[in-house]
Structure formats: structure tokens, C-alpha cells
Amino acid sequence: MNKKRIAIISVAALIAIYFIYNYFSPDSEGDVYLTTEVKKGDFLSEVITSGEAQSTSSKKIKGPDNLRKFRLNNVKIQDLVAEGTIVKKGDYVGRLDPSSVNEQILDAELNLENQLSKYTQQQLDTTLTLKQERNSIKDLRFSMEETRLELKQSIYEPPATIKKLEINLEKAERDLKEKLENYKIKKRQANAKMVEVGTQVSKIRKKLNDLIKLQKSFTIFSDGNGMITYDKNWDGSKKKVGSDISPWNPTIASLPDLTKMESKTYANEVDIRKIKKDLPVKIGFDAFPDIEMDGTVTSVANVGETKRGSDIKVFQVLIKLNGTNDNIRPGMTTSNKILTFERKDVLSIPLEAIFSKDSITYVYKKSGFSIEKKQVIIGDSNNDAVIITEGLTEGEVVYLNKPDGYEKEQIAKLN
Structure with a gap:
């Protein structure tokens, strides 16, 4: 290769370097301008x-649904299986703190014992009272029988004696009738008192049984198959060990589909x-x-x-x-990419390349060795780019920042 050919190649290389430098850095020394090409293709707008x-769809796993009945406003979760645990129907899920129920059970047991004592006392009193009344009736009947015998044997007695015996017999019959009526009344009274005391016993016993049943329900089992997920509180936090459940929302976990x-x-x-x-x-x-x-x-x-x-x-x-x-x-x-709209075969450029003045939208376009302020019509945009409906063609180069010295240039408007 001779020297002349080498010189020609060197000059051509220098010219190429000069053009490349001017293409990407057309203005003052030290300034860097970013450019991009107008692209044509599918344009997507997404909200991320x-x-x-x-x-x-999920099946809720709940604690007892009758907490309000026993005035239990907030019950703490004492134990709970780990979230994500796979369970089958009947498997253990968790346990609530039974301390508040245990206190009520103890009170109910004491009340029941007290009422049973009252029931026994009332039963004894009733038995004694009615026994006395029955003995009194028997004594009265014996007395009447004696008076009848005396009257029967007094046929030879003076009329006054006979009359007296007849009066005594009549009075005894009247007393017996009154005694029998009083006995019926006292028996009804005794039965009523026994029913009253017995009702209290039954009421307390039923409450005690309900409390024991409630206590058992504090141990919670799954009523289906699936994976445990914790329920959430009103503020969005998850229920866990130590959290409270309320009577209005006793759910502690769920089995999602x-x-x-x-x-x-x-x-x-x-x-x-x-x-x-x-x-x-x-x-x-x-x-x-x-x-x-x-x-x-x-x-x-x-x-x-x-x-x-x-x-x-x-x-x-x-x-x-x-x-x-x-x-x-x-x-x-x-991470959700919601496609809000899609356009086929359209021109687009980055949003940074769009400028505006007096309601006119324009770009700085590369034009040979110069720069042109060109009006454009834009369409829909997304977070990064905008559609160009008029003013540019595919492959043209536009600037992403304002080149110095061109701000006062006239905008080339569209016809």
C-alpha cells in the first residue's frame, strides 16, 4: 500500500469522525444531546x-357464634396452626383462651349447688308440713268416729246430752271439710314452691351445660379440606396468636378455593x-x-x-x-399490567421529545447537518411514549432535550 492511498484513507476517516461527532453533538463543546428515532409498531398503554x-371463594373457620349470649365481647386466640398448613376435615386448627368461660362455669357450679340445697330444703319443708296436715286430718276423723259411737250409745241419755253430741259431730264434720280444703290449698302451694325452686335449678343446670359446651367449642377444628389462611382484622392486619375475636366476627381463618x-x-x-x-x-x-x-x-x-x-x-x-x-x-x-389500550402500526416517540408553546406541540428534529423545530400532532400516550399522528415519519431522528441556540427558531408548522 503506497503513501498516497494511506493518506486518502486517513483523510476519509477524519471526515467520517467529524460527521459522526456533528451528528450526535451538533452544538457547543461540552454539551451532550440525546436522540432517538421515530419508531413504528404496536403501541401499548399499561397501568402497572x-x-x-x-x-x-373460601370457607370460613369460625369460633363460637354465641359469645354475645354469655357477654363475652373479646376472646383472645391462644393457639393457631401456621398459615399455609394443609388440613383435612376434623383436623385441629386452633384454640381460644377459655379463662373467661372457666370463670362463668365456676360461678354456675356454685349457683347450682346453692339452688340444689334450696330445693332439698324446700322438699323437706313441704314433706313435713303436709305430713302434719295429714296427721291433723286423721286425728279429726278419729275424734268424729268417737263422737258417732258416743251418740249411738246415748239413746237412753237425756235429750240435752244427745243434742250436745249431735252438735259436736256436726262441728267435727265441718272442721274436717275445712281441713281437707286447706290441705288441698297447702298442697298446691307446696307444689308451686317446688316448681319455682326446681325451675331455678333447671335454669342454672342448663346454663352450666351450655357453658361446658361453649368451653369445648373453644377448641376449633376444620370443617373442610384445604390450606389455612389467617383472617384479617378491620385494619387489614392478620389475626394471629394473641389477637382478639369479637362476637360480631368470630372468624379466625379460612379455607380458600x-x-x-x-x-x-x-x-x-x-x-x-x-x-x-x-x-x-x-x-x-x-x-x-x-x-x-x-x-x-x-x-x-x-x-x-x-x-x-x-x-x-x-x-x-x-x-x-x-x-x-x-x-x-x-x-x-x-404485579399487574393492565392493558388499557393497544394501537397497531403507529408512529411513536418518547414523551421527553415532546415540547409545546402557545398550544403548539413540536419536536427538535435532525435535518441533515442542522436541527429543525417541527410541529407535530400527537395522539394517545402511555407512561413512556406518545403516538405521533402527523408531522414525522418512521426513522427520523428527534432530540430528547432542547439543543442550545434553537429555542428562538421558528416552528415549522404543518400545512
């Missing part, structure tokens, strides 16, 4: 949210306008990065809510998982 997997799963997520006020029912979703799982499932938006809340620790209003969105996976469990963190 973080959520939690849950079952749409793992074939019917959904992702519960929340969207902010800006994104919620884009989310509609039946939109397709791609659902990922933090615990299993390789798993991605299709889903469908099934519910979009109309009313916002404030999450704890934040003043921002968010709206609940429920996403049904289309299909099943044995690895997915309730409570897993989900």
Missing part, C-alpha cells in the same frame, strides 16, 4: 400496579380513569418471577378510599386470574 392474591383466585389491587386517581371492566391483564408474582398468568378486570370501585399511612385516594380493582397454578397462594404479592 402492585396487588395481593386472594381467593374469590385455590382454583378460584383473583388479584386485589389499587389504582390512583389518574390511572383509574383508564381502567375499565373486562380489560386484559398480565399478572406476575414476586415469589415466582417465572410465572405470568392472564387475567381480566372484573370490578372497578366507583368510590375512592384512603389507605393507612397515606392521604392519597386510591380505588380498588379486582382482577380475575384466568387459569390455575399450584404454586399460587393467597397473600402473595402480585
